[in-house]
Amino acid sequence: MSDQQRKIYQSEGDRYEALISREDYQGNIPRAIDEIVSVDGLDVLDLGAGTGRLTLMLAPRVKSIRAFDASAEMLRVCRERLMVSGLSNWQVDVADHRQLPVEDHSVDLVVSGWSVSYLAVWNPDSWRRELEKWLGEMKRVLNGGSFIILFESLGTGNDSPIQLDHLKDYYPWLEEVGFQSKWIRTDYKFESIEEAEELSRFFFGNELGDKVRKNNWIILPECTGVWWKKISVNHDFNVTLSERSLRAKSLG
Numbered sequence: 001m002s003d004q005q006r007k008i009y010q011s012e013g014d015r016y017e018a019l020i021s022r023e024d025y026q027g028n029i030p031r032a033i034d035e036i037v038s039v040d041g042l043d044v045l046d047l048g049a050g051t052g053r054l055t056l057m058l059a060p061r062v063k064s065i066r067a068f069d070a071s072a073e074m075l076r077v078c079r080e081r082l083m084v085s086g087l088s089n090w091q092v093d094v095a096d097h098r099q100l101p102v103e104d105h106s107v108d109l110v111v112s113g114w115s116v117s118y119l120a121v122w123n124p125d126s127w128r129r130e131l132e133k134w135l136g137e138m139k140r141v142l143n144g145g146s147f148i149i150l151f152e153s154l155g156t157g158n159d160s161p162i163q164l165d166h167l168k169d170y171y172p173w174l175e176e177v178g179f180q181s182k183w184i185r186t187d188y189k190f191e192s193i194e195e196a197e198e199l200s201r202f203f204f205g206n207e208l209g210d211k212v213r214k215n216n217w218i219i220l221p222e223c224t225g226v227w228w229k230k231i232s233v234n235h236d237f238n239v240t241l242s243e244r245s246l247r248a249k250s251l252g
């Protein structure tokens with residue numbers, strides 16, 4: 001399943017965009033962001049920006065936004081959409097979550113939708129190390145007092161949230177490192193049952209495609225988790241100090 005998605009990110013940006021343009025027809029994603037932070041005037045990063053869902057949502061309100069993704073194909077679509085938006089406060093670049101071409105402490109907000117989890121999913125043997133590298137990169141680029149906001153799946157085709165098996169290490173890790181969370185509905189509204197079946201089969205596979213047809217799901221229910229964490233300069237400074245004193249003790 002995640003291999004199928006990796007291929008989609010490499011070569012099917014337009015079809016991915018066709019799918020997610022139907023997602024969250026009720027507008028719960030921007031509402032969830034606004035409940036956490038006021039985005040107006042901030043310098044923002046969108047990590048794993050894909051075809052630009054969150055970037056295009058935030059660009060009209062923020063001071064600047066940089067969209068990063070590992071896939072040039074996904075960013076091609078993102079760039080095309082930004083170019084017709086008439087805005088000029090954006091930048092789009094290929095970059096990995098763990099190594100961003102961004103100056104230290106120059107960012108006021110990081111958002112990432114359905115993406116950081118791939119560090120765990122695609123690195124089953126070293127998932128903790130990869131996630132820690134990403135969190136270290138967040139502490140490097142963010143200003144003290146800034147937020148990270150993540151969206152991740154809690155079930156497509158589900159009325160109420162479920163923990164997905166392939167994210168079973170990732171959800172508790174987020175809690176362990178201090179993320180708070182809530183969940184929202186991000187249901188898709190398709191134009192026809194044919195479109196619903198075709199696009200859900202394309203991205204989520206045959207099992208969901210069959211279910212969409214059987215249940216006549218022109219509105220496909222979906223639950224999404226929102227995780228957020230404030231990066232605190234003092235906290236990180238204290239952590240660094242206690243790490244140093246632990247290291248000193250173990251050396252001495």
Ligand SMILES: C[S@@+](CC[C@H](N)C(=O)[O-])C[C@H]1O[C@@H](n2cnc3c(N)ncnc32)[C@H](O)[C@@H]1O
Nearest residue numbers: 009048049050069070071096097113114115118
């Ligand atoms: C499900 S898509 C989400 C795209 C977009 N955020 C959205 O909300 O529609 C996941 C994206 O994460 C990107 N991605 C996965 N691992 C990445 C990594 N380590 N660094 C940067 N991008 C990554 C993929 O290329 C893909 O575009």
